[in-house]
Structures are given as structure tokens and as C-alpha cells.
Amino acid sequence: MNAAEKIQDEGAPLLQILSVSKTFGGVKALTEVGFEVAPATIQGVIGPNGAGKTTLFNLISGFYPPDQGTIRYDGRDTDGRSNTELVRLGITRTFQNVELFESMSALENVMVGQHVRSRCGFWGALWRTPGMRREERRIHERAMALLEFVGLGAVAHGRSGDLPFGWQRLLEIARALAAEPRLLLLDEPAAGLNAVETRELATLLLRIKAEGVTQLLVEHDMSLTMEISDRIAVLDQGRLIAEGRPREIQSDPAVISAYLGVQTA
Amino acid sequence: MQELLQYLFSGITNGAIYAVIAVGFAVLFNATELINFAHGEFVMLGALGMVTLYSSLQLPLTLAFLLTTVGVSCVGFLFERFAIRTVKRPEPIVLVIITVGASIFLRGVGMLGWGKDAFSVDPFSTHPPFSIAGAHLLPQSLWILVIVLGAVVGLHLFFNRSLTGKAMLACAISRRAAWLVGIPTGRMVQLAFVLSAAMGAVAGIIIAPVTMCSYDMGTLLGLKGFCAAMLGGLGSLWGGVLGGFLLGVLEALGVGFLSSSLKDAIAFVLLLLILYVRPAGLLGARKVQRF
Amino acid sequence: MVARYLRRNWAYLVFLAAVGVTGCLVQNAYYFQVLTFIGINTLLALGLNLLMGYAGQISLGHAAFYGIGAYTTAILTTTWGLSPGLALPCALAIAALVALVVGLPTLKLSGYYLGMGTLGFGMIVHIFLREWTEVTGGASGFIGIPPLTLGPIVFTDDRAYFYLVWATVLLSFILTHRLIRSRVGRALRSIHDSEHAARAVGVDTQRLKLQVFIFSAILAALGGFFYAHLVNFISPDSFNFLVSVRMVTMVVIGGMASVWGALLGASLLTLLPEWLHTFSDFEMVVYGLILMLVMILMPQGLTRGILDAYERSRKNSR
Numbered sequence: 001m002n003a004a005e006k007i008q009d010e011g012a013p014l015l016q017i018l019s020v021s022k023t024f025g026g027v028k029a030l031t032e033v034g035f036e037v038a039p040a041t042i043q044g045v046i047g048p049n050g051a052g053k054t055t056l057f058n059l060i061s062g063f064y065p066p067d068q069g070t071i072r073y074d075g076r077d078t079d080g081r082s083n084t085e086l087v088r089l090g091i092t093r094t095f096q097n098v099e100l101f102e103s104m105s106a107l108e109n110v111m112v113g114q115h116v117r118s119r120c121g122f123w124g125a126l127w128r129t130p131g132m133r134r135e136e137r138r139i140h141e142r143a144m145a146l147l148e149f150v151g152l153g154a155v156a157h158g159r160s161g162d163l164p165f166g167w168q169r170l171l172e173i174a175r176a177l178a179a180e181p182r183l184l185l186l187d188e189p190a191a192g193l194n195a196v197e198t199r200e201l202a203t204l205l206l207r208i209k210a211e212g213v214t215q216l217l218v219e220h221d222m223s224l225t226m227e228i229s230d231r232i233a234v235l236d237q238g239r240l241i242a243e244g245r246p247r248e249i250q251s252d253p254a255v256i257s258a259y260l261g262v263q264t265a
Numbered sequence: 266m267q268e269l270l271q272y273l274f275s276g277i278t279n280g281a282i283y284a285v286i287a288v289g290f291a292v293l294f295n296a297t298e299l300i301n302f303a304h305g306e307f308v309m310l311g312a313l314g315m316v317t318l319y320s321s322l323q324l325p326l327t328l329a330f331l332l333t334t335v336g337v338s339c340v341g342f343l344f345e346r347f348a349i350r351t352v353k354r355p356e357p358i359v360l361v362i363i364t365v366g367a368s369i370f371l372r373g374v375g376m377l378g379w380g381k382d383a384f385s386v387d388p389f390s391t392h393p394p395f396s397i398a399g400a401h402l403l404p405q406s407l408w409i410l411v412i413v414l415g416a417v418v419g420l421h422l423f424f425n426r427s428l429t430g431k432a433m434l435a436c437a438i439s440r441r442a443a444w445l446v447g448i449p450t451g452r453m454v455q456l457a458f459v460l461s462a463a464m465g466a467v468a469g470i471i472i473a474p475v476t477m478c479s480y481d482m483g484t485l486l487g488l489k490g491f492c493a494a495m496l497g498g499l500g501s502l503w504g505g506v507l508g509g510f511l512l513g514v515l516e517a518l519g520v521g522f523l524s525s526s527l528k529d530a531i532a533f534v535l536l537l538l539i540l541y542v543r544p545a546g547l548l549g550a551r552k553v554q555r556f
Numbered sequence: 557m558v559a560r561y562l563r564r565n566w567a568y569l570v571f572l573a574a575v576g577v578t579g580c581l582v583q584n585a586y587y588f589q590v591l592t593f594i595g596i597n598t599l600l601a602l603g604l605n606l607l608m609g610y611a612g613q614i615s616l617g618h619a620a621f622y623g624i625g626a627y628t629t630a631i632l633t634t635t636w637g638l639s640p641g642l643a644l645p646c647a648l649a650i651a652a653l654v655a656l657v658v659g660l661p662t663l664k665l666s667g668y669y670l671g672m673g674t675l676g677f678g679m680i681v682h683i684f685l686r687e688w689t690e691v692t693g694g695a696s697g698f699i700g701i702p703p704l705t706l707g708p709i710v711f712t713d714d715r716a717y718f719y720l721v722w723a724t725v726l727l728s729f730i731l732t733h734r735l736i737r738s739r740v741g742r743a744l745r746s747i748h749d750s751e752h753a754a755r756a757v758g759v760d761t762q763r764l765k766l767q768v769f770i771f772s773a774i775l776a777a778l779g780g781f782f783y784a785h786l787v788n789f790i791s792p793d794s795f796n797f798l799v800s801v802r803m804v805t806m807v808v809i810g811g812m813a814s815v816w817g818a819l820l821g822a823s824l825l826t827l828l829p830e831w832l833h834t835f836s837d838f839e840m841v842v843y844g845l846i847l848m849l850v851m852i853l854m855p856q857g858l859t860r861g862i863l864d865a866y867e868r869s870r871k872n873s874r
Contacts, residue, residue, distance in 0.1 A: 061756070087758030099753035101746045111739075112746045116758035118739055122767060125738030126731050132738070139739070179758055352852050358614055361671065362808055363851045365616075365801055370844025377837060484797065488679065495672065530683040533676035540673050541661040 012075075014039040014214050015060070015183060020069035022055055029055040031238045032069070037231075039182070042205065042215045044229035044246075046222070048259060051235035053218045054187075060216065061093045061185050062086045073183065088116045090182035094172045096191060102161030106152055106171050109160050110143040113178025146174045150204060166197040173204065183214045190221040202228050226250065234258070267399035272517040274397075278406040280513020281413040282472050286490025287497065287505030288417055289464035295437040295500050296457030298357075302364040303344070305487015306371035307462045310337045311469025312478040313375060316384040319473075326389060334466045340371075341462025345455055368484070375480035383477035409471045416467055417506055420460075424502070433457060437500070485529065492532040496539050498549025507548060567816075568726065575722045579715055588714035590826065592786060595721040597822035599779040601806040602728055602815065603772030606735075608804070609812030610744035611765040612751070613663075614671040617678020618803050621651045621773040623685055623795030625780025627692055630701045630790055635691075640704050644781055651777035652770050659769040663762050670769065678800050685792040697791030704785040711785070721782050725819075728775065732815050735771075744768065776803075805843075809850050811857025821857070 013036035022030045030052045037043040045053050059066050062078055071078045073091060081089075092113075101109050118139055124132035147153050150170040155163060160171055169189060176184055186205075190198050198221060205215060205228055219225045225232060226246045234242040234249060236258040242249055249255055286308060293301050314333035318324045324332070348363055349355075392404040424430040435443040436453045444450045468486075469478075476482070489512065497508025512532055519531045539546060562569065582588055600622060607613050628647035632638040638646075662673035686695050693699070704711040704720070711717045735741050746754040747761050755761055784790055802825060810821025828846075829839065850857070 082760075083755045084758050084760045087756075092758075093756060095753070095756070099750050099756075101749035101753065103749050104742070104745055108742055108745075112742050112754070112759070113757055115739065115743055120739045122735070122740055122771065125735050125740045128734060136738070175757065348848055348852065353855060356855070358608065358612065359851050359855045361614060362804065363848050365804070366844045366847025366851065368844070369798075369801065369840050370848060373838065373840030373842075373844055376840060488675070488797075492676065524687075526687045527683065530680050533679045533683075536676035537658075537673060537680075540669055540676075544669060 276517030284509025307465025309483030498546025603775030625777030
């Protein structure tokens with residue numbers, strides 16, 4: 001059974017991390033890390049500082065290739081594919097320190113998010129062909145819908161750089177959703193949010209899951225991760241030390257010792 | 266054979282000039298990641314300075330050399346102080362344009378100070394040209410070679426042996442880290458500008474006896490020196506030297522075997538080639554991110 | 557319906573009126589020529605404006621495209637006897653092709669390699685124009701360029717040429733605005749704000765920068781076309797490094813990423829030499845000083861600088 005056929009099978013994983021290693025000039029950031037993510041689930045990735053979470057994140061989003069092992073998305077290897085390609089295949093991400101297009105409005109940010117799902121180029125833009133105008137309307141409507149989905153409909157035309165931080169986060173998520181991803185990578189989305197905002201974020205992420213989008217969540221906020229993740233992978237010093245359901249992770253001795261240190265009785 | 270040797274001699278002479286100009290670019294780029302498009306004007310000021318001090322005022326050679334170098338270094342210092350440090354938004358594109366503006370400004374100053382005429386300067390020694398295997402080598406060429414190599418070796422020792430030099434390299438590698446360990450990065454940038462201007466002045470001084478000096482001599486020299494620096498690898502001192510000599514020799518051979526009118530194009534064709542094939546330059550690091 | 561159209565496009569209508577009125581009032585042939593030059597320079601500045609303001613790239617050899625436009629039409633219409641109507645698309649196509657060849661390898665690299673590449677390229681084109689005497693006339697220039705004929709109309713009249721050039725400028729403004737308001741324009745602005753994020757969102761930044769570069773080359777060649785048929789004599793010195801620098805200055809002073817900024821910058825820089833004639837010796841010094849001062853104090857250019865100052869004074873007076 002080849003990879004394409006495997007995907008027809010409902011239970012096939014959307015993302016496969018296959019024994020991935022990455023070294024940075026002597027520092028082993030990741031060593032033989034491997035796990036799978038099923039479609040329409042939320043996968044948490046946690047670990048103490050320096051565990052390699054960011055490295056793993058950058059590998060999956062195509063920032064650099066693994067030194068060993070493969071990352072397989074939808075049955076295809078992601079190695080060497082350009083950013084544009086990966087977005088077109090359905091992988092988008094958010095940034096830890098929100099990188100919006102600050103001079104543009106919230107609406108325009110989300111419209112840019114649809115860049116790979118639209119086609120109009122120089123020619124269409126210069127002559128305003130009917131096809132171009134239809135596409136612009138579609139882009140506009142979809143962007144408004146996404147802003148409503150994350151709750152930012154009211155500030156659609158405000159300058160995105162002026163929005164309060166919590167809303168900027170939501171905007172970034174809306175922008176990432178604009179490309180119609182099947183896999184959404186979230187880099188510490190709760191960072192800098194207060195308790196109320198974190199609640200709302202949890203609700204939003206669950207609604208995204210209900211839409212069928214798979215999410216991979218790198219987070220420090222333990223309660224958020226435990227609450228919404230279907231499965232959690234725990235990294236420590238570049239290795240995978242545990243992977244399973246939240247409840248299993250909570251009681252896993254390896255995980256506890258990684259976070260709290262080995263008990264000396 | 267004799268012809269080839271003659272071309273080589275002239276190529277090496279010019280190459281040395283390009284080398285010292287390229288090194289001036291490299292020193293500044295290393296400390297600040299800035300390409301100073303006004304560098305050629307420092308060369309021009311060095312040459313015209315010699316015209317005034319050595320030819321007109323008949324000062325002794327060493328004194329004229331020293332005063333000119335110091336004078337141009339001051340210009341470099343002032344340039345950094347008023348045109349670079351005061352920039353509200355030090356984005357690369359803004360800084361590039363500032364240096365282009367400075368280049369025009371300095372050229373204007375040159376024209377005001379010395380007019381549009383071309384001047385010449387006596388060679389450093391009055392020895393007749395050497396005859397080697399039928400080809401002629403001007404004594405000035407030897408001066409050029411010796412001084413350039415001396416300057417480059419001096420810089421090499423400065424960067425590798427002295428504390429200040431190493432501090433400047435540290436700034437190049439990571440400005441923030443250098444600042445965190447207490448290196449006065451602002452002073453290092455100043456020093457880099459001064460050194461770079463001094464290199465430019467030296468280039469102008471030693472070239473003055475073998476070329477016609479005028480207010481507009483700097484532009485083309487600066488651009489060619491820049492091509493040489495890119496050829497060798499922008500951050501590399503010895504890369505600049507290599508690039509300079511390579512450019513000089515290729516230019517001379519081109520004049521000899523192709524056509525003298527296309528001589529100026531050679532530098533720029535090489536620039537484009539190196540950009541297409543190996544943007545880091547011959548001796549530069551393999552991975553190239555920004556300039 | 558009409559009211560909404562008027563409100564949205566008021567700037568263009570004012571512009572159109574200004575051009576029309578000026579064309580009627582001016583009688584002096586010299587003034588017409590200066591005004592036409594401003595129009596041509598605006599075309600040059602417009603494309604470069606997009607490149608520098610949005611794609612964030614600098615071109616230090618753009619005069620080469622200006623020259624390619626001028627020389628192509630000169631050679632085709634004079635030596636080969638083609639009609640200017642045919643020479644125009646040829647000139648634009650050649651400029652586009654050359655821009656593709658120069659931009660493709662250099663834009664693959666991040667940073668300012670396009671600036672370097674265009675610098676070298678600009679110098680090479682200038683040297684070729686100067687040395688390829690059989691075709692271009694060499695350093696002494698190319699004479700005898702026929703006046704522009706579009707169909708039955710022959711543009712020998714200064715006023716008619718003035719209107720033609722400015723009509724083209726208006727058209728270019730409209731097209732550029734359309735570009736900025738489109739998917740392409742949004743992608744360009746996103747690159748300007750955060751190239752990193754633009755790439756993460758899937759924008760093919762290298763390809764877009766190349767397209768903008770080609771677009772700016774085409775506009776420059778268009779300017780060259782009009783220039784050749786205006787002055788009927790061209791020489792390589794009109795397309796050297798200093799001219800490239802002047803084009804950059806226009807954009808910088810007017811304001812990058814601002815269509816009207818191109819107009820302002822072009823106007824100022826066309827008129828400046830006229831004003832500086834009195835201090836002809838100081839021309840370079842003043843020029844260089846202006847460039848430095850604007851970049852140090854008002855890097856967003858005069859247009860933005862004036863608008864910001866106006867907004868600040870309004871806030872303060874509240």
C-alpha cells in the first residue's frame with residue numbers, strides 16, 4: 001500500500017515525525033524524535049526549556065531540514081519544500097511573538113493569508129478583469145468571515161499594529177486559517193495572555209478542531225495544553241520521553257522527574 | 266613574452282590600488298555591515314591632498330603623506346559622527362542612500378576646492394624605470410606594492426594580535442554580544458570609519474604620481490574597488506587583496522588582448538559573474554545571508 | 557453613483573484638471589519642455605518607487621533601462637525605419653527581458669544583491685552604449701530621431717507632446733494604484749511590513765520582487781521612449797551612474813511607496829538644476845547635502861514627512 005492509498009484510510013496519521021534528529025554545531029537539539037498526529041486532533045508538545053520544542057516546530061514548518069529522519073505530511077516528505085509549497089499543501093503557522101503586517105488593517109492581514117488560495121497576478125490587477133473582481137469579492141468575504149469566527153469582526157478595518165496584544169494573537173490565527181490549512185502549527189499561542197484570554201483561546205482552538213483542522217501546539221501553559229490536547233508529546237533535552245493522552249502524561253514518572261528533577265529521598 | 270610581462274606589471278600595480286581600496290571597504294563592512302559608496306571620494310581626497318601638500322606646498326614626502334592621511338581620516342570621522350550616527354532610522358536602504366549622497370557631496374567639495382582641472386604629482390623617487398626582461402617597471406609601482414602590502418599586513422596584525430582589533434572583529438560577529446561584554450561598540454564603529462578612510466587616503470596618495478588627479482577620479486575607482494572586494498569576499502581582508510590583484514591583472518590582460526575601450530566594463534562583468542556564481546566571493550564564507 | 561465615483565477619484569480629476577489648465581495657459585516652448593521632462597521623470601520615479609518602497613530593493617543602475625528604452629526606439633525608428641508605434645512595444649519588451657536576466661539570479665539571494673547587480677549592470681550598459689559606435693553612435697550620440705507619430709498624428713507641437721506624456725503619466729498612476737489595491741499590492745505591502753511573515757504565509761517573495769523589478773524597468777523604458785522622441789538626439793551621458801543616482805533621489809525625496817511621492821520627487825529634481833544654475837558650482841554639494849539630510853531627518857520622504865508634520869500639528873492644537 002503506497003502513501004496515497006494509506007491516506008484514503010480514515011485512521012491514517014496526517015503528520016508523521018519519523019526518528020528525526022537535528023544538530024547545531026555540536027549541540028544535539030533533537031535526537032531520534034518520533035510520533036504521529038491523527039487528523040482533526042490537537043497534539044500538544046511540551047517540555048522544559050531547551051528541550052527542543054522550537055527546533056521541532058521549525059523542522060515541521062520547513063524552516064530547516066532534519067539532519068536525520070523524515071517528516072511526512074499527508075504521506076509526502078516535507079524535505080526541501082519551499083515555504084510557499086508547504087502552505088499550499090496545507091501547513092501554516094503562527095509566531096510566538098506575533099508577526100503581523102502592522103501597517104495593514106486586520107482585514108487586509110487575513111486577505112494576505114489567502115495568498116496561496118488566490119491567483120490574480122499583475123495582469124488581472126492592472127486591467128481589473130471580471131475574474132479578478134470576482135476573486136477580490138471572494139477574498140474579502142472569506143476574510144470577514146474568518147475575522148467573525150475568531151471574534152474580531154468589529155475591528156476589521158483597524159490598523160493591526162494598534163490592536164491590543166490578545167487580539168493580535170487572534171488575528172494571527174485568523175490569518176493562518178485563511179490559507180485553508182489542514183495542519184495548523186501554533187507556537188506558544190497563550191504566551192502573554194491573561195487567564196480570561198487563555199480561556200477564550202482554548203474555546204477557539206476547540207472550535208478550529210471541530211472544523212476538521214489538525215493542530216500542533218507548542219506550549220508552556222500546562223493547564224491549557226492538558227485541557228484541550230488529544231495527545232501530548234513530551235520532550236526533554238532533545239529526546240521524546242513520553243507520548244500519550246494528557247492523563248497518562250500527568251502521571252508519567254519520567255515526565256515528572258524531567259520537570260521537577262529526580263526525587264531524592 | 267615581453268608584452269605579457271608588461272601587462273602583468275601594470276596589472277599588478279593597478280591591482281595593488283584596487284586591493285587597498287577593497288580592503289578599505291572590507292574593514293568598514295566588517296565592523297558595521299555597511300557599504301560606503303563614498304569610499305572612492307576618500308581616495309580622491311587623498312590624491313588631491315597630496316597635490317596640495319606635496320606638489321604645491323612642497324612639503325617633505327613623509328609629512329605630506331601623514332598629514333593627508335590624518336586629514337582624510339578626520340573626514341571619515343566627521344562623516345560617521347554627523348551622517349551615520351544621527352540617522353533616525355538606520356535601515357540598510359537608508360544608509361546606502363546616505364553614503365551615495367555623501368559621495369556626491371564630497372565630489373562637489375572636491376570640485377569647489379580644486380576646480381575641474383587635472384593635476385599630477387611627482388613620483389616618490391626619481392629613479393628611472395627598471396627594465397626586467399624587456400618590460401618596464403616604474404619605481405612608483407614598487408612603492409605602491411610595498412606600501413599596500415605593508416598596510417594590509419599591518420591591518421592583519423591589528424585584527425589578529427591587538428586587543429582593539431579583536432574587539433572590532435567581535436563587533437562584526439555580534440554587536441550585542443560585544444556590547445554586553447563591555448566593548449564600546451560606538452567607539453569601534455568610529456574607529457572602523459577612521460581606518461577605512463585612512464585606507465582610502467593611502468590609496469589616493471600612492472596613486473597620485475601615476476594618474477591624473479581630479480575631483481571626479483574617485484567614483485570609478487571606488488566602484489572598481491568595490492567589485493574587487495565582492496570578488497574576494499566582502500568580509501575578508503585577504504579576500505579584498507586577492508580580488509584587487511585579480512581584477513588588476515584581468516583588466517590589464519583585457520586591455521592587451523581585447524580592447525582598451527572595454528577596460529572599465531571588466532570590473533562590472535566580474536561583479537555580475539561573482540554574484541551569479543558565488544556571491545560570497547572567492548574567499549568568503551559559504552553561507553551568504555545579507556550583504 | 558456618479559457622486560461616489562467623483563469622491564473616490566477626486567485626486568485624479570484634480571490632476572487631470574491641473575494638466576489641462578496648465579496646457580492651456582503655458583505659451584512658452586521652453587516651459588513646455590521642462591514640464592514634459594517632469595512628466596518623463598515621474599514615469600522613471602514611479603516604477604522605482606514601487607521597487608524601493610514595497611519590495612524594499614534598491615536599483616543603482618536604473619538609468620540603464622531608461623537608456624535601453626531610448627536607444628531601442630532611436631535605432632528602430634531611425635536606422636531601421638520602423639514606426640514609433642512598433643518601436644514602443646519592442647523597447648518595453650527588451651527592457652523587461654533584460655530586467656528578467658539581471659534580476660533572476662540576484663533576487664534569489666536575500667538582501668541588497670539586486671543593488672549590487674544593478675550597479676554593475678548599469679555601468680556595463682553605459683559603457684556599451686558609449687563603445688558600440690556602429691549601432692549607437694558611440695560617445696558622440698545618436699541624432700536624427702524622428703518625431704513621434706501615432707497613426708495620423710505627428711507630435712511636433714510642444715503642447716501636444718506635453719499632453720501625451722502627461723496622459724501617459726495619469727494612466728500609469730491609475731494602473732499603479734490598481735496594482736497596490738490588488739492581491740499583488742497586498743502581498744507587496746506585506747513584504748514591506750515583515751518579509752519573514754510574508755514568506756510564512758506563503759507569499760513567493762523572490763518571484764514578486766522580480767516581477768516588480770521588471771515592472772519598474774518597463775516604466776523606465778517608457779520614459780526613455782518619450783525622451784528620445786522629445787529631444788531627437790540622445791547620448792550615453794544621459795544614462796550614466798549619476799542619472800541612476802538622480803532617479804533614486806527622486807524616489808527618496810518624494811517618498812518611497814507613495815505614488816504621489818513620485819510626482820513630487822520628479823518635480824523637485826527636474827526643477828532643482830534649473831534653480832541651482834545660479835550656483836552652478838555648488839550644484840553637486842547642494843545635491844549631495846539634500847540627499848543626506850532628507851535621509852537622515854525624513855527617511856520616509858517629503859510626502860510622508862509633510863503629512864506626518866501636518867497630523868502632529870493637528871493633534872497638538874487639540
